[in-house]
Amino acid sequence: MHVTEMLDTNPGKKIFASEPLSQCIEACFDCAQTCSACADSCLGEPKLDMLRRCIRLDQDCADICLATGKVLSRQQLADVRVVRSLLEACLCACAAAGDECAHHASHHEHCRICTESCRRCARACRDAIAALGAPAGTTH
């Protein structure tokens, strides 16, 4: 991906430091792809019945990660509260999908890889929230 190069050539002021930002953007697109593929792999398993919740949470996670990846790719005139609340939703979706996939990781290799991808994205969201700083109006 060209995430860092695109950040470096953007004429706007970064919404937060370049490194946690580029890592979070990459993790979001990776997690969206992995979750889409994992939901589809689950759909092809013989014991599909046990994987309903995994399919559900993977789909939610893919949708939220894509929205987050797109919003973070923009540097112009952001609203910090929108960015922070979306990062929190993304962290929550990655934690939920990652925990569910972890239950199936010993039976399905796609769930094991997806767990990793979700956890990496959850960490990247947490680091991004920290890099954004405390919410306005918070006592320090």
Added chain:
Amino acid sequence: MHVTEMLDTNPGKKIFASEPLSQCIEACFDCAQTCSACADSCLGEPKLDMLRRCIRLDQDCADICLATGKVLSRQQLADVRVVRSLLEACLCACAAAGDECAHHASHHEHCRICTESCRRCARACRDAIAALGAPAGTTH
């Protein structure tokens, strides 16, 4: 749209009451369309320079509303924390885009309509959050 019919025929348990749910789904898709169209209309205005922030926030709002509309369209085995945090991000995005559009509403009819659509979606998200109930672990 077929939102209510699709909710009524879903074999799953609704994540919350049907009425605030169907209104929120419809409002999300409507707001996503309106914000996409408003960002594009802004791009065609002669005084484009003053509309940069409007384009930015409209795009964020469209992306977040679409993710929210898709997640709320699913009733199977939801994670309530994911749904609640996404509704909060969507409320925040609609408030930000609606407030920015309101500044241009007297000059641009597309911004006036978009303000309305954002505010309706913000209200629908607030009602949906209320219908979801208090977060687990909260003292009552």
Added chain:
Amino acid sequence: MHVTEMLDTNPGKKIFASEPLSQCIEACFDCAQTCSACADSCLGEPKLDMLRRCIRLDQDCADICLATGKVLSRQQLADVRVVRSLLEACLCACAAAGDECAHHASHHEHCRICTESCRRCARACRDAIAALGAPAGTTH
């Protein structure tokens, strides 16, 4: 939805006539919502095994309809070939999902409604392609 109002207030030249355009935009967002909900309803059915292809094609159709609805919502400086080829992909996705849902329509009310929504969107795409006119370079 505010599709027609947003088209009427866009400062750009419509990519094609307003009526087939607004009908196609509305049909795309409706079909995306219906297909997302139908895939989820299928996931909750006891005889899930027979609905794998329905879930697959509903997901594809939802993704393609959303991209089409967003692209058609923009009027500024379009590339007509991009619009036409996307409408053709959308028509194809709606036909495939609609045909698959039709096989399950007598057993599952959500598939019956989804068949209708897919067919309406396929028709709207066909009318939109006709309204766009013949491809440049075609002999008449």
Added chain:
Amino acid sequence: MHVTEMLDTNPGKKIFASEPLSQCIEACFDCAQTCSACADSCLGEPKLDMLRRCIRLDQDCADICLATGKVLSRQQLADVRVVRSLLEACLCACAAAGDECAHHASHHEHCRICTESCRRCARACRDAIAALGAPAGTTH
């Protein structure tokens, strides 16, 4: 990204050969990110007026690449005509955005990188279409 690992662990039959498939999926997500970032960078340039068409086509390309990346990430029970028509739309969108960005590549580094990303994705779509084989009903 985990594209190849996810393809290798999918229980379904690949829609076409793994190598052009994984390259196309990666190129689609990369191009979606690059185009989202380029549209945003254009929005921050002082001479915004000349970049209207670039912003428009970048947005279309991002939306179509994301839909294509998601559809290609699924291997279960695909409809080959849907996949082919979507690849053709994606190729067309990448060609249009890449050509427009190329006009600004000497002035804006983000447009130069975006041109590359669009062209790589257009090539990957062309290779994927070739790997899919001739349409059914075609004389050989």
